[in-house]
Amino acid sequence: MQAKKFLSLIYVPFLLLFSFGCSDENVAPQFENIVSYDLIGSISKEEVNERFCNNSLIKDFVNFEVEAYKITYMTPNFDGTMVEASGLVLIPQVQGSAKLTSFQHSTLAKSPDPAIDQEDRAPSYLSAENAEIYLSAVLYAANGYLISAPDYIGYGSTGDMFHPYEHAQTTATTSFDMLVATKELTEFLEVNLTDELYLLGYSQGGNSTMALHKYIEENHSSDFTITRSAMGAGAYHKTAVGDYIFNFEGDLGFPLYLYLWVMDTYDKVYLQRGLAYYLNAPYAQEVINGGYFAISNTSPQEVFTEEFIAEINDPESDFNVALADNDIYDWKANAPIKLYHSLEDNLVPYFNSKDAFDAMKARGSTEVLLETYTYNSSVEPDEIHGAGGTKFFSDVISKYFRFGI
Structure with missing residues (x-):
């Protein structure tokens, strides 16, 4: 619903x-x-x-x-x-x-x-x-x-x-x-x-x-x-949006569907790491099985892995370079x-x-x-x-x- x-x-x-x-x-x-x-x-x-x-x-x-x-x-x-x-x-x-x-x-x-x-x-x-x-x-x-x-x-x-x-x-x-x-x-x-x-x-x-x-x-x-x-x-x-979403503390107040989609797009285009790099269990499998709109959690700090969040906070990281390419x-x-x-x-x-x-x-x-x-x-x-x-x-x-x- x-x-x-x-x-x-x-x-x-x-x-x-x-x-x-x-x-x-x-x-x-x-x-x-x-x-x-x-x-x-x-x-x-x-x-x-x-x-x-x-x-x-x-x-x-x-x-x-x-x-x-x-x-x-x-x-x-x-x-x-x-x-x-x-x-x-x-x-x-x-x-x-x-x-x-x-x-x-x-x-x-x-x-x-x-x-x-x-x-x-x-x-x-x-x-x-x-x-x-x-x-x-x-x-x-x-x-x-x-x-x-x-x-x-x-x-x-x-x-x-x-x-x-x-x-x-x-x-x-x-x-x-x-x-x-x-x-x-x-x-x-x-x-x-x-x-x-x-x-x-x-x-x-x-x-x-x-x-x-x-x-x-x-x-x-x-x-x-x-x-x-x-x-x-x-x-x-996009770089500012990435910082806003992926570093957000607590419940975002709306679903993460679209941001997962953007994230997965940039992974497919630039990095090819797979969703398990970005998403904690069980959310990676939820998305793999049911698509982006199946995600059940709206708290970024619970959904995304520590490794990925650390990368978001490094302006020189590969993912931030991908974000910047779409600014x-x-x-x-x-x-x-x-x-x-x-x-x-x-x-x-x-x-x-x-x-x-x-x-x-x-x-x-x-x-x-x-x-x-x-x-x-x-x-x-x-x-x-x-x-x-x-x-x-x-x-x-x-x-x-x-x-x-």
């Missing part, structure tokens, strides 16, 4: 506005990036409004019918092997030009327990169970944003693979290659695009968006010019970025966005903004992370992407 309650904070509908709701495959010959594309449906303006119970606050954003495609494309995994990844493309049926937008989704659980596993909520399924995509992404598309939403490796066509959770390099290349494939599909379908590019994502999606923005500016600035990026509640400062908070951005974070968020601490804001400003980034949400006692502590997502998706479409504020 605890696992299900916690997971609801990750993927439950975020927006008050966005969160409630009353084909044959074509192999793509001669495409450079697309392996296949599949029209999976059309969504009328009436249907978009119906998904939001014809809420009057939504209607002004619903301007276009939307066509939904699943595409597959080639991209490198964390070990350098090429895999056939998948994602969702939402194309607004505009009369003029659409605005290309990369939409990075938040955490979807991978678990051997079918009651927890969320493979079927990856973007390319366009599942009604994933409100972030079924409602939020579709509404953005109906407002004129052409959505490129990668499933990430480990979901969709790569659902049988390990998901390298918040490994910055893999996240960035997977999202970038999806963006390239999306642009190729629009050219094939003769969809006109503006010269704009928008990026957005919340929680894991915020981390993914920061990684993608950094990757584009450092490696592909001649291919894409980013207009604006919106990032909500991402764990950008994406301290760099100079050329395109505007707006960070959003709830001050009282204990799942993804606020310092992630504050540290990024301070570091990027100090490096002379062209424009970095920080929106701080506060709730005090108006929202239960374990609901704050989700409440921040509610405000994030609303503020981005109604303010930041429209007016830059």
Whole structure:
């Protein structure tokens, strides 16, 4: 029950506005990036409004019918092997030009327990169970944003693979290659695009968006010019997060699932030690047998081995080097970025966005903004992370992407 309650904070509908709701495959010959594309449906303006119970606050954003495609494309995994990844493309049926937008989704659980596993909520399924995509992404598309939403490796066509959770390099290349494939599909379908590019994502999606923005500016600035990026509640400062979580004394107050997943990812990518190095008995076996969401203890000092905690406190240790390789908070951005974070968020601490804001400003980034949400006692502590997502998706479409504020 605890696992299900916690997971609801990750993927439950975020927006008050966005969160409630009353084909044959074509192999793509001669495409450079697309392996296949599949029209999976059309969504009328009436249907978009119906998904939001014809809420009057939504209607002004619903301007276009939307066509939904699943595409597959080639991209490198964390070990350098090429895999056939998948994602969702939402194309607004505009009369003029659409605005290309990369939409990075938040955490979807991978678990051997079918009651927890969320493979079927990856973007390319366009599942009604994933409100972030079924409602939020579709509404953005109906407002004129052409959505490129990668499933990430480990979901969709790569659902049988390990998901390298918040490994910055893999996240960035997977999202970038999806963006390239999306642009190729629009050219094939003769969809006109503006010269704009928008990026957005919340929680894991915020981390993914920061990684993608950094990757584009450092490696592909001649291919894409980013207009604006919106990032909500991402764990950008991994070394600080590691110190906060693994050195925490007492009951953390929320489950360790996601942090175990990040830890295991960095072990697989960099170190290959196995879970028994990091976790005391019986927790290592719990996770080996039942997955990350089977962990029964929320006290880091009881869960993690003394050897691992000692390593966390050595800045030169191998694991800290791995964490530092995934720090994406301290760099100079050329395109505007707006960070959003709830001050009282204990799942993804606020310092992630504050540290990024301070570091990027100090490096002379062209424009970095920080929106701080506060709730005090108006929202239960374990609901704050989700409440921040509610405000994030609303503020981005109604303010930041429209007016830059």
